[in-house]
Amino acid sequence: MQTVVLDALIPREDFEIVSDIGNGGNTRNKTTLSIEDLKYDSFFFAALRKPIFQRETNEWDPKKICAMIESFVDGELIPAIILWRNQSGYIFVIDGAHRLSSLGAWINDDYGDGIVSLKYYENYVSEEQRKIAEKTRKLVNEKIGSFREIMEICRNVNISTDERKKKIAKNLGALALQLQWVEGNADKAEDSFLKINQLAIKISNAELELIQNRNYAYALAARAIVRAGKGYNYWSSFDEEIQKKIIGKSKEANILMFGQAQYTADDINNLPIGGAQISTFTLDVVTQTVKICNGITKLDTAKEASEKEVLKCIENTLKILQFINSKEKFSLGLHPFIYFYSDIGKHKIGSYYGILL
Structure with a gap:
């Protein structure tokens, strides 16, 4: 949708x-x-x-x-x-x-x-x-x-x-x-928010995870990548040079996952490896991508959101995305349509996660 x-x-x-x-x-x-x-x-x-x-x-x-x-x-x-x-x-x-x-x-x-x-x-x-x-x-x-x-x-x-x-x-x-x-x-306002927003249009599991774990590096990395480093600056307290690197590398990762232009199922040479950029699943796809690329299987393996750890999460994610399909010399150059899409052009999220692993 x-x-x-x-x-x-x-x-x-x-x-x-x-x-x-x-x-x-x-x-x-x-x-x-x-x-x-x-x-x-x-x-x-x-x-x-x-x-x-x-x-x-x-x-x-x-x-x-x-x-x-x-x-x-x-x-x-x-x-x-x-x-x-x-x-x-x-x-x-x-x-x-x-x-x-x-x-x-x-x-x-x-x-x-x-x-x-x-x-x-x-x-x-x-x-x-x-x-x-x-x-x-x-x-x-x-x-x-x-x-x-x-x-x-x-x-x-x-x-x-x-x-x-x-x-x-x-x-x-x-x-x-x-x-x-x-x-x-x-504190009362935050409690009210969480209670109210799980009664109506329930907060997605991905969104709830990022809210509850917002002080962890992977959560900030996911926020940065999903909007290509634009929008609200969650990393505003970091060193200015680190901020620039976060924005630049987040944009690179976003482009590798979702491309830069509108695509159709017929345009098989330009299909993005991460599926649609605007959907109800986008945030979850980005969050899981960051966690897989950084070996985060449970919360106690996640690092606190220091500027060093946030940048490291983004860099690790970018490196693996580049390895899968990019113009870098070390890239496998996996064709998205062959590896990540069905014959009718539907994105296969399981195949995508499998390649990341």
């Missing part, structure tokens, strides 16, 4: 450093969220953050995103967004990141390929990500209309003959999302 990458819309922040400060007695938190609050240049949206351990916001496909936006503009019941605010002013999303990001994508016209995403990923957005973003935009614009179009109708109702869009424009200013707030410090 192809899913939409909305991860850039709400950036990450580490709230462990403020674990002893929470303002549970604050009675001035707002209780609803309006359209204006979800514009990229609004005060509220500027303060909005995801916890550093939050899974990537890429679990929903175009139809689900469109359905979420439709539910909102039609005034249907949407579960409350759960937030936590620290005293430094950041507002963390405990539950509802996909809901907020879907609406934010519509309002800011960014489904993974817009200004916000390009800035977040430093213009490194894959063709696969651009293609699914445009597919989502087209679906939403056909069924609902772009946010810009609805706003233009709101200002001048006579420019459109579409009665549904006129109704949306008329009601949009009165619509709001309900908010609930977690009280307490960062």
Whole structure:
């Protein structure tokens, strides 16, 4: 299933450093969220953050995103967004990141390929990500209309003959999302996050593993490789030269696993060895790749996330990927279609892991 990458819309922040400060007695938190609050240049949206351990916001496909936006503009019941605010002013999303990001994508016209995403990923957005973003935009614009179009109708109702869009424009200013707030410090907020997020769309085993083991080198290495060194800088406390090496080698590993361009099953000479770059299994594939390449079979064999160990994990992973299929002189040059795909073009994850071993 192809899913939409909305991860850039709400950036990450580490709230462990403020674990002893929470303002549970604050009675001035707002209780609803309006359209204006979800514009990229609004005060509220500027303060909005995801916890550093939050899974990537890429679990929903175009139809689900469109359905979420439709539910909102039609005034249907949407579960409350759960937030936590620290005293430094950041507002963390405990539950509802996909809901907020879907609406934010519509309002800011960014489904993974817009200004916000390009800035977040430093213009490194894959063709696969651009293609699914445009597919989502087209679906939403056909069924609902772009946010810009609805706003233009709101200002001048006579420019459109579409009665549904006129109704949306008329009601949009009165619509709001309900908010609930977690009280307490960062430990309470993290506990709430883990409990809540395993009740609804359950956190995948791979994501849960990286959350729980985020202080281990292999977990940071997997985070780096899955986004080619872009996005949130989990290694910001490391030496600057080490950071540059992590980013560069993570990008190399990502390209070797997933390629650089959109591919089809017919294009057998350009199939990536790691399968699809954007899927619900991508994070697990990268995590297992890092663990296999570094001989990590159980947690007590994993190293703490020092800058030396994180870089070593990435370098070991890159070396084995290069050995399998790259332009390096020592590479075996294994053809992906022969070794990692079925005759109908489906990626065989077991064969891939077997070669790594």
